[in-house]
Amino acid sequence: MDTPAGTILKTLRAGVTTASAEATESLGTRLAPAVPDNTWVALHGDLGAGKTTFARGFARGLGIEADITSPTFAIFVPYDGPRRQLVHMDAYRLNGPDDLDDLMLDDCLRPPYVLLLEWPGRLGDALPPDTWHITFTSLDESRRTIRLGQRSAPAWA
Numbered sequence: 001m002d003t004p005a006g007t008i009l010k011t012l013r014a015g016v017t018t019a020s021a022e023a024t025e026s027l028g029t030r031l032a033p034a035v036p037d038n039t040w041v042a043l044h045g046d047l048g049a050g051k052t053t054f055a056r057g058f059a060r061g062l063g064i065e066a067d068i069t070s071p072t073f074a075i076f077v078p079y080d081g082p083r084r085q086l087v088h089m090d091a092y093r094l095n096g097p098d099d100l101d102d103l104m105l106d107d108c109l110r111p112p113y114v115l116l117l118e119w120p121g122r123l124g125d126a127l128p129p130d131t132w133h134i135t136f137t138s139l140d141e142s143r144r145t146i147r148l149g150q151r152s153a154p155a156w157a
């Protein structure tokens with residue numbers, strides 16, 4: 001697939017090391033159009049690994065102008081885009097999949113959407129089976145490795 005979508009998928013599957021927050025954001029912007037409608041994308045990685053930065057760029061790629069920040073009180077925040085909704089979710093404060101039932105997420109999802117999920121490990125097996133998984137690893141202060149992969153790869157939390 002030599003389309004722009006094919007190129008970014010190939011790049012991310014191979015793994016990319018970015019040297020700045022802007023470069024990570026730009027990867028998110030490029031990936032957004034390549035993600036199918038109604039997909040959950042799990043963003044794995046430690047605090048500061050760049051998950052929210054990537055989500056900020058991803059929102060741009062969906063044509064969303066609102067600034068994406070870490071949700072402080074809400075577990076998820078929906079944003080309306082010109083064609084698709086973005087739901088940015090941070091499961092850090094959830095204690096398990098059962099907590100999800102109380103959030104009424106289903107009432108907020110408006111297909112076509114893309115759901116970006118930080119701290120996906122908190123939801124255990126509650127993720128849809130076709131969830132995409134992206135792993136963020138900090139190499140040092142300014143470099144992050146970002147890889148799109150299978151769920152069975154490293155110890156994801």
Ligand SMILES: Nc1ncnc2c1ncn2[C@@H]1O[C@H](COP(=O)(O)OP(=O)(O)O)[C@@H](O)[C@H]1O
Nearest residue numbers: 018019020021024047048049050051052053142
């Ligand atoms: N290459 C990089 N990619 C992403 N963020 C970077 C990079 N280099 C430095 N940073 C900084 O690291 C922090 C990442 O924070 P954030 O995206 O909120 O992480 P997370 O959501 O994974 O906790 C930001 O302060 C950002 O400026």
Ligand SMILES: [Mg+2]
Nearest residue numbers: 051052070118
């Ligand atoms: Mg974050």
